[in-house]
Amino acid sequence: MTQTVELPFNYSLEDVLNRLALDPLNSVDLSNQTVKVPLDETIITVESIGTFYEPKFILTGLETKEQYERVTSILHFNRSLEPIQKHFLNTNLQSLFLKYEGTPIITDFSLYGNIIKSIIHQQLNLSFARTLTERFVQTFGKSKEEVWLFPSPEIIASLDVETLRQMQFSTRKSEYIIGISKAIAEGDLNLDALATKSDDVVLSELIKYRGIGPWTAESFLLFGLGRENLFPLADIGLQNSLKKLWDLDRKPMNSEITPHLSFWSPFNSYAALYLWKNIE
């Protein structure tokens, strides 16, 4: 089935594709402005046939209405960026929002993948984290139509720590990843069920698990569920970006950041996203 989508607000697919292309596991074609989105076993192709000011897309490969809802939600086709843009033009982040207008929060293709990738990224530089993620998915996941599908929790739950250790995961990271996969495989942790709960409930539920701290839980809310009002204070990248924006000679302390959150609210996630963009 093929479906055409037109958006009534400015939207930069170019930015989305560039961000997705940073992950070698994604299938992005920059010259043809297309991306393949894996939804479980179904691959949806999204092709841009519009412009920044008149965004228009062709979606092919859709089998169900639910898949359509998922793709439009993942790529943020279903939520106007206009009120968010207007909101930030009245804040001290105005310059960033003029510069990066039309940049949406896109969510991960898989909630499980989001959690595991976050754990891999903990305390590692981006480039090494991407290497580990790529190795992980290419070893345990499978490839379909040039897209890598994230492995299932069941597969990872059955691994032993030594297997991941040999792939240059630390012992701790290996334990976290296998432990959380077991909790999901055994039905103790249901990520889909969290989607209907409040931010606070999701945070407190996730933090119970070994290996998931505030940063990982907030990252799940932001890039897994697409929640709009998160600002991960623990994130080094955000601290460095504010240091640059405010021309400080050191990273700002939490107490220097938190007063701004009430002005950026209820869209703190966008403040975070645009700050991350500004140091890419």
Added chain:
DNA sequence: GACCAGGATTGCT
């Protein structure tokens, strides 16, 4: 060869 990296846990005051 330090020092840091899109942190989290553990153990010690």
Added chain:
DNA sequence: AGCAATCATGGT
């Protein structure tokens, strides 16, 4: 409750 050590290894 709050701090420091620890983790593993690539980047700079």
